[in-house]
Amino acid sequence: xxxxxxxxxxxxxxxxxxxxxxxLIDYIQKHGxxxxxxxxxxxxxxxxxxxxxxxxxxxxxPDLKRGNFAEDEEDLIIKLHALLGNRWSLIAGRLxxxxxxxxxxxWNSHLRRxxxxxxxxxxxxxxxxxxxxxxxxxxxxxxxxSSMKTNMTLADKSSxxxxxxxxxxxxxxxxxxxxxxxxxxxxDLTISVPSSSLTKVEEEEQNPYASKVATKVAxxxxxxxxxxxxxxx
DNA sequence: AATACGCCCAACCGCAGTGCT
DNA sequence: GAGCACTGCGGTTGGGCGTAT
Numbered sequence: 471x472x473x474x475x476x477x478x479x480x481x482x483x484x485x486x487x488x489x490x491x492x493x494l495i496d497y498i499q500k501h502g503x504x505x506x507x508x509x510x511x512x513x514x515x516x517x518x519x520x521x522x523x524x525x526x527x528x529x530x531x532p533d534l535k536r537g538n539f540a541e542d543e544e545d546l547i548i549k550l551h552a553l554l555g556n557r558w559s560l561i562a563g564r565l566x567x568x569x570x571x572x573x574x575x576x577w578n579s580h581l582r583r584x585x586x587x588x589x590x591x592x593x594x595x596x597x598x599x600x601x602x603x604x605x606x607x608x609x610x611x612x613x614x615x616s617s618m619k620t621n622m623t624l625a626d627k628s629s630x631x632x633x634x635x636x637x638x639x640x641x642x643x644x645x646x647x648x649x650x651x652x653x654x655x656x657x658d659l660t661i662s663v664p665s666s667s668l669t670k671v672e673e674e675e676q677n678p679y680a681s682k683v684a685t686k687v688a689x690x691x692x693x694x695x696x697x698x699x700x701x702x703x
Numbered sequence: 704a705a706t707a708c709g710c711c712c713a714a715c716c717g718c719a720g721t722g723c724t
Numbered sequence: 725g726a727g728c729a730c731t732g733c734g735g736t737t738g739g740g741c742g743t744a745t
Binding site: 705706707708709714715717718721722723724 | 726
């Protein structure tokens with residue numbers, strides 16, 4: 471039996487106060503991230519380490535981009551979800567300043583619905599035959615989303631490489647039972663990790679978190695069995 | 704104005720992965 | 725190799741808020 475991550479009797483739960491936020495920020499600015507288990511006590515917080523980590527990553531990190539998702543971010547999420555499924559941390563890793571939680575919430579509250587409205591099954595990114603397609607305004611192409619132009623190239627490529635993501639776009643099936651007016655995902659993924667002329671070390675100094683995520687994403691992509699994923703590299 | 708309803712998002716929970724002893 | 729501690733991830737929950745009735 472695993473011990474709980476903290477003694478729940480002595481920890482606060484629920485929304486964070488400004489004072490708690492400030493304590494956490496101050497502590498991390500002084501000592502850096504990590505050691506989440508011991509951090510709360512060291513920082514004088516009555517919180518569980520996991521809670522501190524989540525608060526920092528999802529809300530307090532200085533490099534976070536707050537506010538609405540841009541259209542190109544939406545497109546990218548849809549494309550990445552088609553390839554990666556619900557691997558939110560990987561998807562968020564390609565969206566500078568966005569967190570996995572934010573992406574996940576945005577997907578569940580906006581993008582899922584948007585795809586459904588367009589007659590696309592958000593789980594497998596295939597056209598849902600039970601839903602009306604052309605009647606819906608979005609499905610007729612009124613959407614300005616660049617991802618919905620007709621282009622099957624990458625989907626074709628990915629068809630044999632879905633590998634451990636059977637839920638992803640399967641063009642082999644598509645060719646058989648999906649009509650040609652399929653709104654396509656234009657999986658031409660050209661967005662890259664924010665680049666700069668900085669060296670890796672300089673980059674890490676300026677933005678340690680983004681750098682860490684970028685490294686992890688690159689590693690995950692390299693390790694991915696699916697050749698499709700190499701397109702991100 | 705009061706209530707019901709639906710949506711959004713921060714936070715929690717449990718499990719899996721990884722590294723250390 | 726086993727056991728443990730710690731971290732990270734994805735699914736889920738619930739409170740707050742806006743809108744509809």
